[in-house]
Structures are given as C-alpha cells and as structure tokens.
Amino acid sequence: MLNIPTLWTVFVVNFLALGLFWTYLARSFPKFHAAPFWAGSSFFGAAGAAAATLHFHFLPTLLPLWAGGTMLIFSACLATLGIKRFYGQSVRWRGSALITGSSAAAIAFFIYGYDSTAMRIFVYSLGEMLPLMLSLKLLLSSRDGRNSPGARLAGIVTIGIIALYSFRAVGYVVDRVGDFSIANPDPLQSLLTLALMFLWMIWNFSLLLMAIDRLRNDVADLALLDDLTGVGNRRHLLQRLSEECARSERSNEPFALLAIDLDGFKGINDTHGHATGDACLQHFTLMAQTRLRPSDMLARSGGDEFCVVLPASSAREGATIARRILAVCRADAEQCVGADVPVAVSIGVAQWTEEIGAFPDRLIAAADQALYEAKRSGRNCYAVHGAVSPPLAPDYEALPEQALPKTA
Numbered sequence: 001m002l003n004i005p006t007l008w009t010v011f012v013v014n015f016l017a018l019g020l021f022w023t024y025l026a027r028s029f030p031k032f033h034a035a036p037f038w039a040g041s042s043f044f045g046a047a048g049a050a051a052a053t054l055h056f057h058f059l060p061t062l063l064p065l066w067a068g069g070t071m072l073i074f075s076a077c078l079a080t081l082g083i084k085r086f087y088g089q090s091v092r093w094r095g096s097a098l099i100t101g102s103s104a105a106a107i108a109f110f111i112y113g114y115d116s117t118a119m120r121i122f123v124y125s126l127g128e129m130l131p132l133m134l135s136l137k138l139l140l141s142s143r144d145g146r147n148s149p150g151a152r153l154a155g156i157v158t159i160g161i162i163a164l165y166s167f168r169a170v171g172y173v174v175d176r177v178g179d180f181s182i183a184n185p186d187p188l189q190s191l192l193t194l195a196l197m198f199l200w201m202i203w204n205f206s207l208l209l210m211a212i213d214r215l216r217n218d219v220a221d222l223a224l225l226d227d228l229t230g231v232g233n234r235r236h237l238l239q240r241l242s243e244e245c246a247r248s249e250r251s252n253e254p255f256a257l258l259a260i261d262l263d264g265f266k267g268i269n270d271t272h273g274h275a276t277g278d279a280c281l282q283h284f285t286l287m288a289q290t291r292l293r294p295s296d297m298l299a300r301s302g303g304d305e306f307c308v309v310l311p312a313s314s315a316r317e318g319a320t321i322a323r324r325i326l327a328v329c330r331a332d333a334e335q336c337v338g339a340d341v342p343v344a345v346s347i348g349v350a351q352w353t354e355e356i357g358a359f360p361d362r363l364i365a366a367a368d369q370a371l372y373e374a375k376r377s378g379r380n381c382y383a384v385h386g387a388v389s390p391p392l393a394p395d396y397e398a399l400p401e402q403a404l405p406k407t408a
Helices: 004-028 034-059 063-086 093-113 118-140 151-172 187-223 235-252 267-272 274-289 315-334 361-378
Strands: 256-262 297-301 305-310 345-352 382-384
Touching: 004 034, 004 187, 004 235, 004 305, 004 345, 034 063, 034 187, 063 093, 063 118, 063 187, 118 151, 118 297, 151 187, 187 297, 235 297, 235 305, 235 361, 256 267, 256 274, 256 315, 274 305, 305 315, 315 345, 315 361, 315 382, 361 382
Parallel strands: 345 382
Antiparallel strands: 256 305, 256 345, 297 305
C-alpha cells in the first residue's frame, strides 16, 4: 500500500523543484510577469506539504495540518493570479486574501470550536477549488482567434483536480465513500493523494506549455511585422492578399488594394539624413492608421512603399480611403514649421477581379500601375486602376466625414 507520509514528502520535493524552475525563468525573462507568481505558488505549496509531513513525523497535533492547508490554498490562489497576469489582466489581491483568510478561519473553527474532520476536509477542498474555478474561463477561451494547446491542457487538468476535490469533499460529508482523512492511510486515500500529485505536476507542465505557446506566437508575429513601423511586412502582406484572393474567389466579393509611395523620400534622406527619413515613415504610419477601419491592414512593402488591404471593398471605397489618407497628410504638412519635414504621398487604387483570381501579384501590379499614373499626374494625389482619368488631389478636401466606408 502507498504510504501517505512518503507521498507528501514527494509533494515537497516536487513543489520545491517547480519553485526553483519558475524562479530561474523569472530571473532569466524579467518580462515574463507570470513566472514570479507561479514560483511563489510552488514554494507555498512546498511549505504546505512540508507542514503536513511534519504532522506525520514530529507533531501529531492538528496545528501543522491547519498551517499546511492554509498555505496550500494560498498556493492555488497565487497560481490563479499568475494565470491572470499571463493574460495581461490586472492582479487584485483582495479575492485571494478573502479565500485564504476565510478558509483558514473556517478550518480553525472546525478544529478548536467544533471538532469536525468532515467539515475541515470540505472547507479545505472548497478553498482549493474556488481559485481554480476562477481560472477556467481564461484557460479555455481562445485569444485573438488562437487556441493554446498548453492552456487547453491546463483547463482539462484543472477540471480533473476540481472533480477530485469535489469527490473528496462531498463524499466525506455524506459519509458514503469511506474515510478520506489525511491521516488515515487507507488505499483510497493513498490513490487520491497520488492522483492529485500527478495532476498538479501535469498542471505545472501545462503552464510551461502555455509559456512556450506564447513565445512561439510572439516569434511568429515578429516574423510578420516591420521592425521600424510596427505594421505588417511584405511577407504578411502577401499572406493576407493570398487569403483575400481565395475568399473573393469563393464568394465573388471584391476587395481593394492601395499602393502608397512617399513623394520625394530619397531627397529627405539625402538632405536631412536617414534618421529623419525613418521618423517620416513612422509618422506616416501613425497618420494613415487613423484613417483606416479595424478590418483594414497597413503593411510596409519595402523602403518608402506601403500597401493597404481593404477587405470587402470596391475601387470606389478604396478611392475614399485614399482621399482620407491624402487629406490627413496634407493637413499635417500645413502644420509643419522650422525643421519639420512634410509628408506627401501618391496612391494607386486597384480592385480584385475574376481575372486576378488567386494571384496576389497581379493585384499588386494593377495597384502599382495606378500609383505610377498618380506620379505622372503630379504626385500628392491618387489614381484608380482602369479609370479613364485619375482624380487629383483637390477633390479630397471636400469629402464629408460620413463618406468613410464602414467596416464590413
């Protein structure tokens, strides 16, 4: 038969090892804000298990069990706070203090006020379950359309831990499934303790998987972002265009593409230096994003060239967005004084057609042709691919605010 004191000793060693691991991770990656909470959770878990072990070997009173149970409940609260911090939520200690304090007070009452092993087990199990239940929604919900295998595993294991604690608490209170006292080394209690130890180990490994998933997603995002401006890079642009082309082929619903080039950018670099040129690119990015819809995508295709993908939009709607971008650039240029460098752009507008099909390079070529037409027409204007004559800059200033197309 499995020995309960030995199992709790293994608990101590396991939690200590996990605490050292999370501490090392927290020191190695200071921006990984969840790691200190999970390190604290592991150390408090080790201390709680050590107190329970102390009861078996040295102190037969119930005081070590009370202290150990309180620390184990606080350990579960810290683990939940770490999950909240992992997902960028604010950490409030009031709930953890309430759960830990009320559980400790209730367990003490059922030791010294009204001696009841059943109620002690019930209160302790409830104190362990509450913070875990609060973390389930975070673990099982998707973020930004992504499902984390680590979070999903943690959620499944959390449900298993809650089920075991519920089985123990309810079974002990109704006195239908035997003696689950921590001090009673019957086979069922031994198996329950072993199962909980196994699940807590898997739970911590699932937290590590969550961290790996986050790191992998961050690396994938960085591979699709432009370092200077923070918008999509050419790889991301081509990926998005391929998706939109495939969607348009299925639904026969067009979308639009803007090709944007900063006018006289080489002269800015030659006259004012590359640092000023970089600042102009960043400033244009911020201005353009104020005139885009949430579903639109701005990407830097290279050098001083940008593209805007406009889902579910026609060439006419694309021209509206182009006029908006031109308007904000002109308004900003009029406010330039002294050493400020005005930003002017030329824009080409193209719409997906059945002839373009699933080939995004054809749509890019069409937008580039319109862009070159805008350049030939005097710059600081836009042109629409296929139009008889491109509209010039003066017509965008009179465009009313309501003309901006809404998100599809």
